[in-house]
Structures are given as structure tokens and as C-alpha cells.
Amino acid sequence: MGKLIINEWVKLFRRAGTMVLVGIVILMVLGIGAFLKYEEIQNPPQENQNWKQDLTVQIEGDRAALEETGQNNANLKMFYERQIAINEYQIEHDLAPETNYNVWSFISENMGAIGFIGVFTIIIAAGMVSSEFSWGTIKLLLIRPMNRSKILLSKYITVVLFGVMMLTILYVVSAVVGLALFGLPEESLPHLAFVNGEVVERSLFLNLIGEYFLSSIDVLMLATMAFMISAVFRNSSLAIGLSLFLMFMGSSITMLLAARYEWAKYILFANTNLAVYFDGVPPVEGMTLTFSIVMLFLYFVLFQLLAFFVFSKRDVAA
Amino acid sequence: MTSVLTLKNVKKTIKRKTIINGLSFSVLEGEVFGFLGPNGAGKTTTIRMIVGLMEISEGDIVICGKSIKDDFTGAIRHIGAIVENPEMYKFLTGYQNLMQYARMHNGISKGKIAEVVELVGLTDRIHEKVKTYSLGMHQRLGLAQCLLHDPKLLILDEPTNGLDPAGIREIRDHLRMLTRERGMSVIVSSHLLSEMELMCDRIAIIQNGELIDVQTVNEFIDGETALFSFETGLINKPEVTWLKSEWDATITESGFTVETAREKIPGLIKKLTAKGVDLYGVKTIAKTLEDRFLEVTSK
Known part of the structure; x- marks a missing residue:
């Protein structure tokens, strides 16, 4: 099994295209860093002495909004309640909002790039099985003393490893660039999270790793779906197209549906953002972390079963 | 084996x-x-x-x-x-x-x-x-x-x-x-x-x-009889008739061809020389695999 994964890894990284993807991620982080540093030099941040008054004004505004719209909309209600609770907590514990840009804010900023990693991982996953067919090498690959399911599993593991590697690169490069350009914050502030109606302090470093992990769950699910389409239809364009479409449109469509229908909670994309259970509001009221995990697991198993069943049974005529 | x-x-x-x-x-x-x-x-x-x-x-x-x-x-x-x-x-x-x-x-x-x-x-x-x-x-x-x-x-x-x-x-x-x-x-x-x-x-x-x-x-190609090609000088009418009736020969430009068993060839040569036909050469025309293949698959 290990040797099969080495094989896939070699095939992946001996192609120029893969290295380009890795390069893009690194360049992107450097670019964002340079841009933010330039901004910071142009407009140096000002220490805000009156932050307590400002926050109080904001709290009052939020309270009014909560009275007005909040009662009809569970999501907005939760949103305002969260804002108010966190701001009150800051005033109470004398935690001034961080004004200086630092390494943590930079890493957090770059979480937006996980979307790109999602796209890249989908591209890799979509080509994993279908390109063996289009190259014709599938004929030499499947006549070895290895079961087809083992070969498919090694390919899937390679996709997951690729995704994990890209995320690690993003996090580590962001940390290095962030440290070099912006440095550590003067005093280490905790991350304030809103859980079950209470404000909790968390370590920033661990919180960021956790957030990276949570935001990559939809990448994992979409890559798994692309991999399944690739194995079932042997067509990488279809796999890339469909997965990217769902990646960009899936959550908006789900949100639209979730506002009206309760069954929207069974849609894959209603469950991919697990971060809402740690710090935020779920798309449909009454959804729980356990529910989402079970749904994700069911989708995962469905994709895998389809891929493995079709791949092991198929006649190779190409 | x-x-x-x-x-x-x-x-x-x-x-x-x-x-x-x-x-x-x-x-x-x-x-x-x-x-x-x-x-x-x-x-x-x-x-x-x-x-x-x-x-x-x-x-x-x-x-x-x-x-x-x-x-x-x-x-x-x-x-x-x-x-x-x-x-x-x-x-x-x-x-x-x-x-x-x-x-x-x-x-x-x-x-x-x-x-x-x-x-x-x-x-x-x-x-x-x-x-x-x-x-x-x-x-x-x-x-x-x-x-x-x-x-x-x-x-x-x-x-x-x-x-x-x-x-x-x-x-x-x-x-x-x-x-x-x-x-x-x-x-x-x-x-x-x-x-x-x-x-x-x-x-x-x-x-x-x-x-x-x-x-x-080998057996696939050889079969029972084979085709032999004779290179001769000019053949006179009576000999031509004899070849056609006795041997079922086909007259060609340089001589004639005969389909027969291998062991009958020496006898034929002797008779030809006795009849005064000039003989320059005899060779087997082996049936190629292609001929056999087409023969077998077109049945």
C-alpha cells in the first residue's frame, strides 16, 4: 500500500502542473503580505483611546437592531446576540481591540485562500483516475498483482495528502511571512468565541489551526465528490466542472433553501461549515454538531461506495 | 509439456x-x-x-x-x-x-x-x-x-x-x-x-x-499437395495436351505449374526429358499463411 502511494506521489509531482499549483499558493501569500505591508506603511494604525465608548455605542445600535428585526429571524438574532455578548465581554475585562496588524491577523486573513486550495485539490482529484484512462496507462496499471480497490484507495489517500500538504504550506508560509512583515502582537490577546450563549477565551494559535481544519472540511467533501465522479465517469472535465460549480454555488443555494425549507439541512453544503457550531449560528435552526457530522459521514460513504463499486467492476476497454 | x-x-x-x-x-x-x-x-x-x-x-x-x-x-x-x-x-x-x-x-x-x-x-x-x-x-x-x-x-x-x-x-x-x-x-x-x-x-x-x-x-502451411512451377523451353502442342489432360497443368509464360504430391515430381521430370522438353528449373511454390488464412476464414 505504501509503495502504491509513493507511485501516485511520484506521478503527481513529476508533472509541471502540480508544482505550478504549489507555487501559486506561496506567491499568493507573499503578494497579500506585500500589499498589506504597503497599506500599513501608507496609513499607520492609530491607537484608539475611546474604544470603550465606541463599543458601547455599537452595543446600543445592535440592541436596537435586535429589537427590530431580530425577533423574526433566528439567524440574525443569534448574530446580534453574539456581537453584543463579545463586545460587553471586552469592556468588562478591559480587552482593547487589537489595532496593530500582526502575524495572527495575517494567518486569519489568509484563510480566504483555502478556497483556492479547494479548487486545486478538486483539479487533482478530478484527474486522478480519469487521466490514467486518457493516457491509456490504466491497462498497464490494472494488470499487476494488486486489487483494484487497493489502487483506488492509494489514489484517494494521495488526494487527501495533497490537500493536507497544501493547507500546511498555506499555514506555515503565512506564519513565516506574517512574522517577518508584521511581527507578534505586543500583548497576546485571546480569541473570544461565543458558545451556547456564553463568551469563552481561546488561544489564538490553537483557534487558528482549528479554524483551518474546519474550513477544509468542505474541501475534503468536494474533493471526494470530484474523485468519485472521476472514477465513475472517467471524465475529468465533468468532475472539475460539477465540483467547482457546487463549491461556488452550493452554499448560496443551500442558504436560500434553508431560509424556507427545513429539509435543506439534509443538503451536503448545509453541513460542511462545522465552524458555526463552535462560534456562530447554524443555517437551519435545531441543527447540531452531531447531526452535521453524521450527514457528512453518510455523504462520504456514499461517494466512496460509488467510486469503489464502479471502479472495481468496470471493464477496461479504452 | x-x-x-x-x-x-x-x-x-x-x-x-x-x-x-x-x-x-x-x-x-x-x-x-x-x-x-x-x-x-x-x-x-x-x-x-x-x-x-x-x-x-x-x-x-x-x-x-x-x-x-x-x-x-x-x-x-x-x-x-x-x-x-x-x-x-x-x-x-x-x-x-x-x-x-x-x-x-x-x-x-x-x-x-x-x-x-x-x-x-x-x-x-x-x-x-x-x-x-x-x-x-x-x-x-x-x-x-x-x-x-x-x-x-x-x-x-x-x-x-x-x-x-x-x-x-x-x-x-x-x-x-x-x-x-x-x-x-x-x-x-x-x-x-x-x-x-x-x-x-x-x-x-x-x-x-x-x-x-x-x-x-508447418502442417498449417504444407497440407497434402503442393504447387510446383516448371521453367521450360518451348513446349510443342502434343506435350501441352498431354500435360493438361494427365497432370492438370496450367501453362504459363516461362513454362507451366502443376499441383501434385512431392513424390510424383521425379517421374514427371523423367517423362519431360524423354519427350524432349528443355527443362531449366523446378521449384515449390509454398502456400503462404495468407492464402491458408483466407481459405480457412472464408469457409
């Missing part, structure tokens, strides 16, 4: 259409077995079933005592194959391609890889990317790929497709060497008859998914 491969009443149906209808034959140890048939006869489908790329609808295929259906890995480890063109990873070097396959079998050493590369004559170019290879080098790398694990049975589907005469000759020499010196069995499929004649010990002809005939190459 023990048989390396046995097909037992193998059938293949795709979408209710029968592609292969009950093939049974065996390939013995150390022989080159030809698989001959017109395009679309089912050669490639049969080969794909033997190597497990396609499922068998009915019947069974046994390789070195292991059924490809029940013990796929046990059976396939004795096979080295090229199915149609040997497609390789073009972005890898020849050596990296071989490493891919070496990792999928147990116990293939660096030395073994070097030995196989040497055998197919790719030592100079093995560390170059496959996209720079010519068609002939592709074929040689393909051959190297299937020899890595010392298989008992080599399956080559159209191995000389697209090769020049020198390349074809080379493949032929490799096959002779592998069967004579290493006791491998080889299955070769082709529709190029003249080539099969030179390569194979036995030939199976299939048509429309059915086995028509399995024969050893």
Missing part, C-alpha cells in the same frame, strides 16, 4: 451481444502461440479477459493453476503483458516508468531492472523522458515493463504495430530468445500473417468470437 494458460469455454457478452462464444484452448510451456483473426474477431477482447481487464461472462481462465476469476492476484503475477500500444507516463523517464511497475511486484531489485533494460537495448536512453522516445523505443520499454517480474506467460497484443522492419526483426529475436533460453510462453496476436508465420510455433485462428482452428505452423 505442461500448459501455462487454459481457456475453458470462455464467453463474453456485452449488452446481450455475444462477442466471444465459447473459446477453449491451452498454451504450453515454452511455445510461441499466435492468435490470428481479422479485425473485430475478438482477439483483443480475449486478451483483455486473460489479463483481467474485462470480466468473463461465462467459463474460466486458468493461469499456472490459478483462476483469474477467483484468485486474480495469484494468477496475474505470472503474466507480463502489453495490451495494444504500450502507453507509458510520458512525463516520467523510462527508468521512472519501470520503477512504477517494479514497486507493484515483490522483490524486484535494481540489478534486475538494469538487466532487463540491457536486454531490450535501452541502456543509453533509459534516463530520458519517455516523450522523447521513438515508437520503437516505446515498444522496447513496453517489453522491458513486462519482463521485470520474470513472468511465465508473456502476452503481446499486436507487438509489431507501427514498427519498421528492423524493429520487427528485433522483437522476433527477443521472443525466440525468451522462449528458448528462459522457457517463457508467449501469446502474440496479430493480423499480419507473414509475421506470425516467422514467429509462432502454433497458431489459433478466431473469427466472429469462435475458434476456427489451432494448428502448428
Whole structure:
């Protein structure tokens, strides 16, 4: 099994295209860093002495909004309640909002790039099985003393490893660039999270790793779906197209549906953002972390079963 | 001699259409077995079933005592194959391609890889990317790929497709060497008859998914009678009539031809000289495999 994964890894990284993807991620982080540093030099941040008054004004505004719209909309209600609770907590514990840009804010900023990693991982996953067919090498690959399911599993593991590697690169490069350009914050502030109606302090470093992990769950699910389409239809364009479409449109469509229908909670994309259970509001009221995990697991198993069943049974005529 | 491969009443149906209808034959140890048939006869489908790329609808295929259906890995480890063109990873070097396959079998050493590369004559170019290879080098790398694990049975589907005469000759020499010196069995499929004649010990002809005939190459060509061509001087009328009525001869520009058994030739020559016909030469016109093939398949 290990040797099969080495094989896939070699095939992946001996192609120029893969290295380009890795390069893009690194360049992107450097670019964002340079841009933010330039901004910071142009407009140096000002220490805000009156932050307590400002926050109080904001709290009052939020309270009014909560009275007005909040009662009809569970999501907005939760949103305002969260804002108010966190701001009150800051005033109470004398935690001034961080004004200086630092390494943590930079890493957090770059979480937006996980979307790109999602796209890249989908591209890799979509080509994993279908390109063996289009190259014709599938004929030499499947006549070895290895079961087809083992070969498919090694390919899937390679996709997951690729995704994990890209995320690690993003996090580590962001940390290095962030440290070099912006440095550590003067005093280490905790991350304030809103859980079950209470404000909790968390370590920033661990919180960021956790957030990276949570935001990559939809990448994992979409890559798994692309991999399944690739194995079932042997067509990488279809796999890339469909997965990217769902990646960009899936959550908006789900949100639209979730506002009206309760069954929207069974849609894959209603469950991919697990971060809402740690710090935020779920798309449909009454959804729980356990529910989402079970749904994700069911989708995962469905994709895998389809891929493995079709791949092991198929006649190779190409 | 023990048989390396046995097909037992193998059938293949795709979408209710029968592609292969009950093939049974065996390939013995150390022989080159030809698989001959017109395009679309089912050669490639049969080969794909033997190597497990396609499922068998009915019947069974046994390789070195292991059924490809029940013990796929046990059976396939004795096979080295090229199915149609040997497609390789073009972005890898020849050596990296071989490493891919070496990792999928147990116990293939660096030395073994070097030995196989040497055998197919790719030592100079093995560390170059496959996209720079010519068609002939592709074929040689393909051959190297299937020899890595010392298989008992080599399956080559159209191995000389697209090769020049020198390349074809080379493949032929490799096959002779592998069967004579290493006791491998080889299955070769082709529709190029003249080539099969030179390569194979036995030939199976299939048509429309059915086995028509399995024969050893020599008996396949010779048959009972043969065609003889006589080169003579001018033949006079009475002799012509005599030849036509007694021998069923065909008069040609340089003499005549006769279809008869070999042992009757000396008698004919004596009679011709007695009749005063000038005789310059006699030769057999061997029926080519092509003639026989067309004869058998058009029945």
C-alpha cells in the first residue's frame, strides 16, 4: 500500500502542473503580505483611546437592531446576540481591540485562500483516475498483482495528502511571512468565541489551526465528490466542472433553501461549515454538531461506495 | 509439456451481444502461440479477459493453476503483458516508468531492472523522458515493463504495430530468445500473417468470437499437395495436351505449374526429358499463411 502511494506521489509531482499549483499558493501569500505591508506603511494604525465608548455605542445600535428585526429571524438574532455578548465581554475585562496588524491577523486573513486550495485539490482529484484512462496507462496499471480497490484507495489517500500538504504550506508560509512583515502582537490577546450563549477565551494559535481544519472540511467533501465522479465517469472535465460549480454555488443555494425549507439541512453544503457550531449560528435552526457530522459521514460513504463499486467492476476497454 | 494458460469455454457478452462464444484452448510451456483473426474477431477482447481487464461472462481462465476469476492476484503475477500500444507516463523517464511497475511486484531489485533494460537495448536512453522516445523505443520499454517480474506467460497484443522492419526483426529475436533460453510462453496476436508465420510455433485462428482452428505452423502451411512451377523451353502442342489432360497443368509464360504430391515430381521430370522438353528449373511454390488464412476464414 505504501509503495502504491509513493507511485501516485511520484506521478503527481513529476508533472509541471502540480508544482505550478504549489507555487501559486506561496506567491499568493507573499503578494497579500506585500500589499498589506504597503497599506500599513501608507496609513499607520492609530491607537484608539475611546474604544470603550465606541463599543458601547455599537452595543446600543445592535440592541436596537435586535429589537427590530431580530425577533423574526433566528439567524440574525443569534448574530446580534453574539456581537453584543463579545463586545460587553471586552469592556468588562478591559480587552482593547487589537489595532496593530500582526502575524495572527495575517494567518486569519489568509484563510480566504483555502478556497483556492479547494479548487486545486478538486483539479487533482478530478484527474486522478480519469487521466490514467486518457493516457491509456490504466491497462498497464490494472494488470499487476494488486486489487483494484487497493489502487483506488492509494489514489484517494494521495488526494487527501495533497490537500493536507497544501493547507500546511498555506499555514506555515503565512506564519513565516506574517512574522517577518508584521511581527507578534505586543500583548497576546485571546480569541473570544461565543458558545451556547456564553463568551469563552481561546488561544489564538490553537483557534487558528482549528479554524483551518474546519474550513477544509468542505474541501475534503468536494474533493471526494470530484474523485468519485472521476472514477465513475472517467471524465475529468465533468468532475472539475460539477465540483467547482457546487463549491461556488452550493452554499448560496443551500442558504436560500434553508431560509424556507427545513429539509435543506439534509443538503451536503448545509453541513460542511462545522465552524458555526463552535462560534456562530447554524443555517437551519435545531441543527447540531452531531447531526452535521453524521450527514457528512453518510455523504462520504456514499461517494466512496460509488467510486469503489464502479471502479472495481468496470471493464477496461479504452 | 505442461500448459501455462487454459481457456475453458470462455464467453463474453456485452449488452446481450455475444462477442466471444465459447473459446477453449491451452498454451504450453515454452511455445510461441499466435492468435490470428481479422479485425473485430475478438482477439483483443480475449486478451483483455486473460489479463483481467474485462470480466468473463461465462467459463474460466486458468493461469499456472490459478483462476483469474477467483484468485486474480495469484494468477496475474505470472503474466507480463502489453495490451495494444504500450502507453507509458510520458512525463516520467523510462527508468521512472519501470520503477512504477517494479514497486507493484515483490522483490524486484535494481540489478534486475538494469538487466532487463540491457536486454531490450535501452541502456543509453533509459534516463530520458519517455516523450522523447521513438515508437520503437516505446515498444522496447513496453517489453522491458513486462519482463521485470520474470513472468511465465508473456502476452503481446499486436507487438509489431507501427514498427519498421528492423524493429520487427528485433522483437522476433527477443521472443525466440525468451522462449528458448528462459522457457517463457508467449501469446502474440496479430493480423499480419507473414509475421506470425516467422514467429509462432502454433497458431489459433478466431473469427466472429469462435475458434476456427489451432494448428502448428508447418502442417498449417504444407497440407497434402503442393504447387510446383516448371521453367521450360518451348513446349510443342502434343506435350501441352498431354500435360493438361494427365497432370492438370496450367501453362504459363516461362513454362507451366502443376499441383501434385512431392513424390510424383521425379517421374514427371523423367517423362519431360524423354519427350524432349528443355527443362531449366523446378521449384515449390509454398502456400503462404495468407492464402491458408483466407481459405480457412472464408469457409
